[in-house]
Amino acid sequence: MLNSFMAIAKWLQNTWWALYISGSTWAYPFVQLTHFTGLSLWVGTNLSLDLRLLGIGSKRQTASQLSAALFAWNWIGLCIAVLGGFMLFSSAATKYVPNPAFEIKLGILVPVAVLWHVLVQWHARKWEKGHRVSAFGKTIGLVEILLWFSVIIAAVSIPNYDAH
């Protein structure tokens, strides 16, 4: 399994865009900037919605109203983060694939957290009672915050497992 991933990683690392990113002085920081800008939009809006579910902060809008207001830029943020992340990954794919922190981040935590967020967006209305949120809805919001914290922990741990 790891061998097939490594073969794909080697191919990816030798594509024209990956070679351009790793060989250019400006492209790598630009791609990093793209990834972090997207993450700021995605994680920032997710946390705002989760905190609203928990009933912390302004209650002027219900969780479903806030979810609808943030929806478009929330997903635009994820698309930007994924695009930047893919470019970053391409430029050093063979280094990332065997990294256990990266494996946990991208193989488990990110897919679970994204699916969990879809659940939050689809069902936020069901957990509302006027401007209040049921205990179940609050728990779902808290779990999403913990999931994104786990993603950040895995991400900051990647350099600690770096073989180079």
Place this chain on the structure above:
Amino acid sequence: MLLFCEWLQKNPWIVAIDSSVVISLILEILHYSGFFLLVGSTAIVDLRVMGVAARYRTPTEVAHQLFPWMWTGLGMVLFSGFFMFAGDAVDFYLADCFHTKIKIVLLAIVFGVLVSWIVPRLDRVPVVPLWFKIVAFLVALLSLGLWIGSIYASLEVPAQCGVG
């Protein structure tokens, strides 16, 4: 200032915090989470003022929901950032790119305050003068640009100056 940085770096509390792996990890997670919350919520308010996000909600409604998280995020970033700075205070103080980062962040905060001043004035009168709409658009655009610039500057501090 250099003397203060030397004293800060040698302070027993700072040495203890800096040498603890767990506390360093917690500070890093707090810094990233705070930054995502800060930039994500600010970006949505800026985009709303520019008329490209949550258009069926008034700028005041969006700001009321998100500005508390912007200031909470800023608090988290400043708190964790201080301890992250203190551990290598002398190196940070001597690094030119760190000075640039701080200047960009301070300017972004000033523009964030300006946007928070502008937002209620956009909803106060039934017909907002065109010149005020243009000024609001430009201030929001600059605020957004400065926060993206601060992400870039933050990424460049370790890359260019080798600190952090």
